[in-house]
Amino acid sequence: MNWSDHESFLIIYPHKEFNFDECLLFLGRSNQEVLHQIKGRNLYKLIKVDGTLVLFKIGYIKDSINVEFLNKIPSLVTRKKVAAYIWEWFDLDTNLGEFYKAVSKDKILKKITQDYYGLRIICIQDLFEALIWAILGQQINLTFAYTLKKRFVERFGEYLTFDEDTFWLFPTFEKISSLNVKDLRILQITSRKAEYIIGLAKAMKNGELTKELLNQQQDDQQVQKLLMKHRGVGAWTTDYVMMKCLHNMASLPIADVGLHNAIKHQLGLERKPTIEEIEKLSSGWKGWQAYATFYLWRSLYD
DNA sequence: ATCCAGGAACTGT
């Protein structure tokens, strides 16, 4: 992590393969997003660090990320954690140059890696949030998924009001673990998804499922096995979580409808590709499947 | 109207 501290603000120095505006475009894809706000070229985010709410504003000036604290100036320890949070949020540890090199001759990725140069996987660091967001999005259109997330967050999440704006935190598993299916049905979350969500919240509350546990596993298959033990978590959700939360660059949600549509569009196919075709097409993406998927998703909203 | 959506569990064979 490369950063400097200036008390009321921080400066973070990303690698050269970083395009803040591309990341901002992804973050702004839904106008129903409640977990961050975008105004002009600035990004606003509320997080909780060691029990205290920290609201900050992120801008980009002269090849560096500028972070300004809004609600109060946190301690040095907290400022360092905020820097680490942002570093991970934009996946700044990854050497994107290696990805570009690896797929420079790939017929699907060659063009879009140039078009979206500097786009990085936007990470969902909270395991509970990553899981619940994946479950909410199962088998429904993204617009409605965002509606459900908004209702869920605004019903059960913590918030901070600043300058007439309200900033939300994703609800905690502690809070959700004590709910009934009925509490979520009111929001038009299906009974089955409500059961999944509450079940996962309980598993996390009793310590059976933690991010640490997943990070300790020897290989990807063990992680998949642990996640899929839980009702509501199948192969797609597992890959999604590995990609967005665990920084697993080799995860490929191969059954994903968005991925299928993106490949169809990029190759100008009449129909969506089959799983077998995707396996062949992706054979050259080894170690970078997650980034390939993310760039293909990005290509859907040009 | 009609089809399908960033799936997964359940049921019957």
Added chain:
DNA sequence: ACAGTTCATGGA
């Protein structure tokens, strides 16, 4: 193991 069905609703 595998295929068909159900969940539930909104978006285009």
